[in-house]
Amino acid sequence: MESQQRQEQRQQLEDQQRQRWRQQQQKQHRQQRLPAQQWPTVQQSVRAQRQGVAKSASSAVLDEAGTWVEVVRGNRRGNKQNGVNLPQQSAQRQPAHRQHQQWPHQRNGQQQQRMDIHQQEKRRPRRKRPDEIVVVPVPGVCYKDMYVKIRTSPRIADFQRQIGVGRRTPKDHLLLPLSRDVESATLKDIIQEVIGESGSVTIRTEMAEVVLTGIDNMIDEEAIKKAVMTTLGKQSLVATVNLWERQDMTKRARVRLPRAEAELVKDRRLELGYTYSAIDEEEQIAAASDLLQVRTALDSAITTSKKEHFDEMLRGLAEDETGQWFRNVFSRLRGSWTARERDSSVLECIVSTLFPQHPSVDWPASQGQVLERGEEEPVWDVTEQELLDIASSLNTRKAPRLDGVPHAALMAAIRKHTDIFRKLFQECLDNERFPDDWKKQKLALIPKPDKPPGLASSFRPILLLNNPSKVYERLLLSRINDVVEDPESLRLAENQYGFRRGRSTVQAIQLVVDAGRHAMSFGRTNNRDKRCLLVVALDVRNAFNTASWQCIATALEDKGVPRQLRNILRDYFANRELVYDTADGPVTRRVTAGVPQGSILGPTQWNIIYDGVLRVELPEGASVIGYADDIVVMARGCTPEEVALVAEQAVDAIAAWMEDHHLQLAPENTEGVMISSLRRGQLRVPLRVGDTIIHSKQSIRYLGVQIHDHLSWKPHVELSTAKALRVVGAVTAVMRNHSGPQVA
Numbered sequence: 001m002e003s004q005q006r007q008e009q010r011q012q013l014e015d016q017q018r019q020r021w022r023q024q025q026q027k028q029h030r031q032q033r034l035p036a037q038q039w040p041t042v043q044q045s046v047r048a049q050r051q052g053v054a055k056s057a058s059s060a061v062l063d064e065a066g067t068w069v070e071v072v073r074g075n076r077r078g079n080k081q082n083g084v085n086l087p088q089q090s091a092q093r094q095p096a097h098r099q100h101q102q103w104p105h106q107r108n109g110q111q112q113q114r115m116d117i118h119q120q121e122k123r124r125p126r127r128k129r130p131d132e133i134v135v136v137p138v139p140g141v142c143y144k145d146m147y148v149k150i151r152t153s154p155r156i157a158d159f160q161r162q163i164g165v166g167r168r169t170p171k172d173h174l175l176l177p178l179s180r181d182v183e184s185a186t187l188k189d190i191i192q193e194v195i196g197e198s199g200s201v202t203i204r205t206e207m208a209e210v211v212l213t214g215i216d217n218m219i220d221e222e223a224i225k226k227a228v229m230t231t232l233g234k235q236s237l238v239a240t241v242n243l244w245e246r247q248d249m250t251k252r253a254r255v256r257l258p259r260a261e262a263e264l265v266k267d268r269r270l271e272l273g274y275t276y277s278a279i280d281e282e283e284q285i286a287a288a289s290d291l292l293q294v295r296t297a298l299d300s301a302i303t304t305s306k307k308e309h310f311d312e313m314l315r316g317l318a319e320d321e322t323g324q325w326f327r328n329v330f331s332r333l334r335g336s337w338t339a340r341e342r343d344s345s346v347l348e349c350i351v352s353t354l355f356p357q358h359p360s361v362d363w364p365a366s367q368g369q370v371l372e373r374g375e376e377e378p379v380w381d382v383t384e385q386e387l388l389d390i391a392s393s394l395n396t397r398k399a400p401r402l403d404g405v406p407h408a409a410l411m412a413a414i415r416k417h418t419d420i421f422r423k424l425f426q427e428c429l430d431n432e433r434f435p436d437d438w439k440k441q442k443l444a445l446i447p448k449p450d451k452p453p454g455l456a457s458s459f460r461p462i463l464l465l466n467n468p469s470k471v472y473e474r475l476l477l478s479r480i481n482d483v484v485e486d487p488e489s490l491r492l493a494e495n496q497y498g499f500r501r502g503r504s505t506v507q508a509i510q511l512v513v514d515a516g517r518h519a520m521s522f523g524r525t526n527n528r529d530k531r532c533l534l535v536v537a538l539d540v541r542n543a544f545n546t547a548s549w550q551c552i553a554t555a556l557e558d559k560g561v562p563r564q565l566r567n568i569l570r571d572y573f574a575n576r577e578l579v580y581d582t583a584d585g586p587v588t589r590r591v592t593a594g595v596p597q598g599s600i601l602g603p604t605q606w607n608i609i610y611d612g613v614l615r616v617e618l619p620e621g622a623s624v625i626g627y628a629d630d631i632v633v634m635a636r637g638c639t640p641e642e643v644a645l646v647a648e649q650a651v652d653a654i655a656a657w658m659e660d661h662h663l664q665l666a667p668e669n670t671e672g673v674m675i676s677s678l679r680r681g682q683l684r685v686p687l688r689v690g691d692t693i694i695h696s697k698q699s700i701r702y703l704g705v706q707i708h709d710h711l712s713w714k715p716h717v718e719l720s721t722a723k724a725l726r727v728v729g730a731v732t733a734v735m736r737n738h739s740g741p742q743v744a
Contacts, residue, residue, distance in 0.1 A: 208262035353456035438469030473600035498628035499603035539669035543629035667692035
């Protein structure tokens with residue numbers, strides 16, 4: 001009863017205030033009435049009336065739930081008196097005797113005002129975009145079957161005229177446009193019942209956002225949704241609410257809901273608890289049409305510009321003779337491109353450091369010397385099928401070398417004149433010769449990333465050989481491997497995993513990981529378990545280019561390589577020449593050591609000479625794993641101090657072998673990691689390598705994989721992810737957004 005009386009009193013107070021406001025408006029109108037000769041025309045009256053309506057106050061109504069709601073058409077901040085919101089009164093007009101005094105600047109302002117009114121008359125309210133229904137078929141069901149089922153269903157016969165032409169989306173979904181007068185939610189439920197479990201139906205409707213201001217701090221998102229549903233008179237609502245708090249402790253909310261419902265609730269006041277909150281239309285929604293047009297024009301301009309620049313790049317690739325476009329593309333993948341070193345003095349210093357001079361070689365087995373009976377047997381002859389197999393394996397994309405003969409031409413020549421090439425290579429085998437023209441090699445210095453220029457350690461030397469010499473080297477390699485890789489009597493160490501059949505980096509890494517897991521498998525210590533493992537990765541300075549030919553000759557004899565092949569390899573190393581370009585022209589240099597990087601025989605020759613270091617006698621608890629020139633020493637022990645001592649002794653033994661064979665370790669590039677089940681945190685163990693003291697790290701890089709002290713793969717995944725993202729970003733910048741790569 002008390003609440004009903006209070007409501008009646010409030011209603012009476014509002015009626016009285018409205019009556020006083022009407023009387024005040026009528027009195028003001030009588031005072032400003034113009035004489036008959038100054039009455040405005042009908043058009044001016046209509047325009048003034050429209051302008052006045054736009055600035056007039058809003059009306060107050062009661063909704064169906066009995067909640068007081070004010071529909072604001074002007075300024076949302078109305079006057080407030082006795083707790084009741086009143087509309088803001090229009091601005092006071094000028095006195096009658098001053099209204100029609102027109103100064104020049106006033107006439108210009110009135111002209112602009114008339115133009116604004118004319119633009120408002122031309123403006124039409126934006127129509128709601130029709131809804132669309134998307135049917136997603138399950139795997140194995142075609143979108144066309146869904147469309148036929150919907151069009152032929154008797155339950156949808158009454159809605160067929162409200163459904164537009166069905167279209168197929170890029171994802172093989174069915175898109176059905178609807179007319180504006182259809183109830184999309186009802187039709188969606190009917191279509192879902194018709195297609196059953198063969199697909200799912202969703203509604204794609206135009207969304208809009210409204211902003212609620214002045215929200216009490218105690219209100220949450222669910223309360224806002226319920227209030228909006230009460231205002232719309234609906235039992236359910238598809239909306240998202242983003243609520244945030246301001247510095248004055250009030251809240252604001254951005255509500256995203258269908259545009260039709262947003263048009264109904266905008267410019268109204270929403271009852272939330274004991275307060276009212278204003279609903280404003282988002283500024284982005286008011287300019288949605290213009291924004292859509294601008295975005296469409298921008299997307300079109302971007303697409304056109306990308307196509308023009310991409311076509312220009314393709315034309316440049318086809319016409320480029322200097323390799324500038326190639327460098328531009330690969331600079332994104334491998335970092336910035338640096339200019340090639342051309343100074344003759346600098347190149348001479350670099351080449352002298354990379355290819356040191358060694359004394360002449362005294363081969364143990366000279367031609368004509370009587371050897372063991374098994375070695376006196378000649379190697380097997382060259383066959384035509386063998387040549388055809390080698391020709392098929394040639395990479396036709398590689399550029400020609402010093403002789404200018406590309407792989408494609410050599411492949412075609414071998415296939416057409418197989419017998420001639422067979423006789424040529426067979427004569428080289430019989431005469432135990434390697435032609436001098438095939439010994440010339442051109443030097444290509446590949447810069448290492450993040451290295452200072454001008455230093456020998458900043459480049460990776462690659463030797464470019466003539467293509468016919470590679471065919472001959474393949475013939476020699478197959479005959480050498482038949483001896484050193486014989487399954488019945490292996491001549492190479494089992495712990496060498498580089499450049500060998502059936503072996504890879506995965507097996508070498510797995511051995512290190514298994515040893516680490518064994519060290520971490522121990523629980524409580526008994527001072528006898530070897531629960532500490534120190535992994536030391538050694539680096540050999542300029543390994544392939546400083547390999548001694550004298551050591552290679554001795555190793556070939558120790559491995560039992562036939563005399564005929566040894567004599568061919570002796571001639572292979574004799575009179576080798578290196579050619580490199582400078583600013584003053586090409587320079588030729590005599591080579592007296594090393595195995596050519598980029599050759600076919602180089603890896604096998606390295607394995608033969610490097611096999612001795614893998615057979616060095618090591619202290620108890622130490623073992624070694626080799627992959628090409630990369631060596632890992634694994635020292636096992638009960639305490640960190642013990643494994644450090646074992647590792648130092650093993651490194652000293654390996655360094656002594658290196659010195660005897662004209663090789664040298666690089667202590668500055670040596671790394672170590674301690675893997676242990678001891679709970680002491682990160683163990684930093686000092687280790688002496690030559691005259692340098694290094695400390696173990698939390699993780700080291702071995703054969704492209706990060707070995708962590710707790711065998712965690714997180715550091716490796718992080719590095720791989722960062723590298724992959726750089727490559728993706730670089731490739732994305734030079735590829736189209738769709739349809740895959742395009743070629744010239």
